Amino acid sequence: xxxxxxxxxxxxxxxxxxxxxxxxxxxxxxxxxxxxxxxxxxxxxxxxxxxxxxxxxxxxxxxxxxxxxxxxxxxxxxxxxxxxxxxxxxxxxxxxxxxxxxxxxxxxxxxxxxxx
Amino acid sequence: xxxxxxxxxxxxxxxxxxxxxxxxxxxxxxxxxxxxxxxxxxxxxxxxxxxxxxxxxxxxxxxxxxxxxxxxxxxxxxxxxxxxxxxxxxxxxxxxxxxxxxxxxxxxxxxxxxxxxxxxxxxxxxxxxxxxxxxxxxxxxxxxxxxxxxxxxxxxxxxxxxxxxxxxxxxxxxxxxxxxxxxxxxxxxxxxxxxxx
Numbered sequence: 575x576x577x578x579x580x581x582x583x584x585x586x587x588x589x590x591x592x593x594x595x596x597x598x599x600x601x602x603x604x605x606x607x608x609x610x611x612x613x614x615x616x617x618x619x620x621x622x623x624x625x626x627x628x629x630x631x632x633x634x635x636x637x638x639x640x641x642x643x644x645x646x647x648x649x650x651x652x653x654x655x656x657x658x659x660x661x662x663x664x665x666x667x668x669x670x671x672x673x674x675x676x677x678x679x680x681x682x683x684x685x686x687x688x689x690x
Numbered sequence: 691x692x693x694x695x696x697x698x699x700x701x702x703x704x705x706x707x708x709x710x711x712x713x714x715x716x717x718x719x720x721x722x723x724x725x726x727x728x729x730x731x732x733x734x735x736x737x738x739x740x741x742x743x744x745x746x747x748x749x750x751x752x753x754x755x756x757x758x759x760x761x762x763x764x765x766x767x768x769x770x771x772x773x774x775x776x777x778x779x780x781x782x783x784x785x786x787x788x789x790x791x792x793x794x795x796x797x798x799x800x801x802x803x804x805x806x807x808x809x810x811x812x813x814x815x816x817x818x819x820x821x822x823x824x825x826x827x828x829x830x831x832x833x834x835x836x837x838x839x840x841x842x843x844x845x846x847x848x849x850x851x852x853x854x855x856x857x858x859x860x861x862x863x864x865x866x867x868x869x870x871x872x873x874x875x876x877x878x879x880x881x882x883x884x885x886x887x
Contacts, residue, residue, distance in 0.1 A: 613767050
């Protein structure tokens with residue numbers, strides 16, 4: 575009897591299962607990205623922007639400048655996003671006015687806009 | 691076996707042909723190399739499913755949802771070296787989310803003054819479902835949101851997440867009998883509120 579009851583309740587849970595995935599707010603994606611960047615940078619240098627470019631990834635305008643500038647490779651491994659105003663806007667606004675190509679924060683917000 | 695245990699929660703991607711690592715392993719490796727753009731892709735891909743799962747388990751008490759989602763990603767970064775590509779990365783990260791939600795359930799049950807109490811005489815089957823799936827799901831969430839938190843936690847843990855009473859008891863440091871009694875009271879309350887609502 576107890577097993578039967580359990581089975582019925584499991585079927586009930588199955589029939590009232592999880593809702594569809596919602597679109598996560600761009601603000602939340604931005605905060606998570608910033609937190610992961612902080613964690614990664616705390617443990618040592620990031621992959622350099624040159625390596626990202628070589629891997630076929632798009633860079634933002636500032637990262638592209640750093641890639642081309644006559645600076646040491648160590649400088650290209652810094653977490654620039656930490657001091658970028660795009661981060662502040664992206665973490666605090668629902669539709670942040672940032673549109674730069676290659677900027678993860680801008681990408682999160684563009685994706686959120688498209689889905690609305 | 692990949693890092694932390696995973697649940698059967700995922701509808702993200704099918705497993706690769708046997709023996710071959712999942713293509714998600716490439717993304718995991720890029721994240722581990724600390725490629726900022728790969729990290730952004732990782733966040734972009736999995737925030738939605740993790741948010742959906744955690745929100746569905748905490749509703750209507752959503753004030754902790756975003757903090758928990760962030761904690762899941764921080765834990766994912768810590769455990770990522772253990773990911774071997776034997777399952778989709780989405781399933782793997784939802785396994786971490788499941789553990790975070792279980793911590794939440796455990797704390798709700800622990801806060802209940804006592805799991806002991808009189809047995810419920812009128813424990814019975816779940817309500818009849820005459821609603822379509824979307825409305826039934828909405829209604830179930832509504833009822834779960836209205837019952838005491840430790841009732842909602844034990845019901846979700848047992849039936850929506852499929853853990854046995856023994857596993858719940860071990861996880862909470864209670865007896866299986868105490869968990870069964872709690873479940874009986876929770877089912878009774880759920881049923882009555884469903885019928886009266």
